[in-house]
Amino acid sequence: MNEQASYVQNNDLSPEQLNQIDAYWRASNYLSVGQIYLHDNPLLKEPLKIEHIKRMLLGHWGTTPGQNFIYVHLNRIIKKYNINMLYISGPGHGGPAMVSQTYLEGSYSEIYPDISRDEAGLKKLFTQFSFPGGIPSHVSPECPGSMHEGGELGYSLSHAFGAVFDNPDLIVSCIVGDGEAETGPLATAWHSNKFLNPVSDGVVLPILHLNGYKIANPAVLARIPEKELLALFEGYGWKPYLIAGDDPITMHREMAALLDMVTEEIKTIKRLATANPDGERPCWPMIILKTPKGWTGPKMVDGLPVEGTFRAHQVPLTNPVKNPEHLRQLEEWLRSYRPNELFDDNGRLLPELIALAPDGERRMGTNPHANGGLLLKDLHMPKFDDYGLDVSERGIAGPGDTLVLGKFMRDVIRLNLENRNFRLFGPDETLSNKLDAVFETTERQWQAEIVDSDVFLKKGGRVMEMLSEHQCEGWLEGYLLTGRHGLFNCYEAFIHIIDSMFNQHAKWLKVTSGLPWRRPLASLNILLASHVWRQDHNGFTHQDPGFIDHVVNKKASVVRVYLPPDANCLLSVMDHCLKSRHYVNVVVAGKHPSPQWLSVEEATIHCTKGIGIWNWASNDDGKEPDAVMACAGDVPTLETLAAVSILRSKLPELKIRVVNVVDLMKLQPEREHPHGLNDTDFDALFTKNKPVIFAFHAYPWLIHRLTYRRTNHYNIHVRGYKEEGTITTPFDMTVLNEMDRFSLVQDVIDRLPQLGDRAAYLKQAMKDKLIEHHHYIRENGIDMPEILDWKWAI
16 A cells, blocks of 8 residues: 555645545435435425425445445546546446436436436436336446446456457446455456456456445455455456545545556556567556445434444435434435535536536447447358258268357358457357367467467457356357457356346346337357257266256347257358347257258258248148157257158158247247247148147257147147256167157157057057167167167158
């Protein structure tokens, strides 16, 4: 702290400037308290009365004054140094602060003209907060300048780094709450500084806000010794500066001096890195700000301490409508900010205070990076059909679907190197998921030590890998939210780690799609490889396809799920997903060698439709089918076609229709999902009364959920993953879950009683094959030759 103290002594801010900064802060706090409590009398032109108070009080005061303090001081350095800066509010419910700040700087009223910068506008500003038909209590998409949902506790720093990748002139001030700092994603996110290129990327300035408490408990980082706290962040590779206190003028003076010093350090780091791009990884500054929780609020309420305690977290004065003492304290609290010194008689902030805010797009509420669709440019895309496999015969062996995709992704990266607007993210699985080819044109970005035995590491790589699904997802979301494109590849079983992050991003997309001033973003694209049916070597822990169930819970206008059956279909699907806007696209694909079914031309047509009859595998043309064999996913498609080949060989009189599903949402009615089939088209595929044997990639009940309103739902029998798994052979995984070809044949026989004795011997043969399989794999450790060498031969 000696360096900081020395700098404070030489600070050149005049008393007038300090007083103006304090006045702006008081105005911010006044507006914040007003949002929580008032729906009338916004300037306190008359004594506060019960009828001026909202009947339902919702909001969070505790973090708000500290965030107002930070925002005011960031405004100063933005103006002084002409900084391009974003503000990310990590403490979940700091909504009053950001709404107050964007209102004071004018950006709020520009987007919402009815919330005008006068007394009438203040009344509306206060009334709408946490009010039916109004705005949420946290930082939300409705708030200008926001790109991070207030409910996303733990992801702020990940989003901040994602925002600055490939934005060399951008600084993101990321406010990290001390409660948020206890989450796993946030604790890991401090290591993102090892991935930040000081030349081609921007800067993240973390400001850890220690106000001592979470909802009801002390915060861990606020209760450890200062020496230990500083050592922690030095060990993370940061240069921490600690500033603490509760006297406003002293804190203003110290914060102004510290931000000047930190800004100069950042400028120096960037300048030296530009002069010597191969230099050592810089030690970026960060700030630890300790202020009382609920700073400047009521000291005592009902005989209990509030300011500086957990009681300041939400609404400190809980019942001013029925408790006269609470009403008196509320008025005293509001008047302590001296609003008559801040606003004129019309309710407009005084001109000398308005002048403290930055101008135009330098205001953090109007920075275009917070509305990334404004900056979004189309990717330069190669023609996906140039990468397709030559399917000279049905079922020809392919090298692995994602291996084929890798070459396509390689050239997506190559074509966009100059624009620097596409990155590939994944938790150390890019090679494992067989996207090897991308390393022919790029490397992994890496700023830590590189030794001779390392491969594919470089300071300027386009692949982002860290063994934390949280960080990969958070980085990608921040990258997308600021107007770029990307793809996240992950093992299917472990994508669940980001369930809540997906939730919040999907909700963000849903809400922003209804805000005309928000522009569409590039879609969040998630590729799930190393999937459930080919995790036989890793066992039960790696076998879980349930993320699909989680995804389809979200708004139909946002989510899409694709199950391409082969490499050419995967190319077509991925081309579509990378070009799409404002969706979450989940694509499940295999990485192991597998049969190929469609030419590129056929795949393009099939994937465009999303669902269709495979005429070449069916034999019901011109006749009514006896049964429909449906499939969704690469392994289910293989087993279905193998079952069809048995049935058509052994029971040639049987009329079978094969329906393949690529776009899972086609199964929903069109009234429930924009991709859904109408009932007439669905019935044309699946019939109104014939048995449907459906082999599905994931948990069977999802198909029932998607089709339960369909005419023929009672005839749909689904086979899929039913939580049976172990270390075994690939085919045995399907046997364990009764989705194998021999079980599917039996399912058809069981649902066609008219076959009678004609099918008895075939059913017995299928049971015998399962017994034979059981003994064979336990003796030989691999699947039977007839499984490994099976070919489509009809």
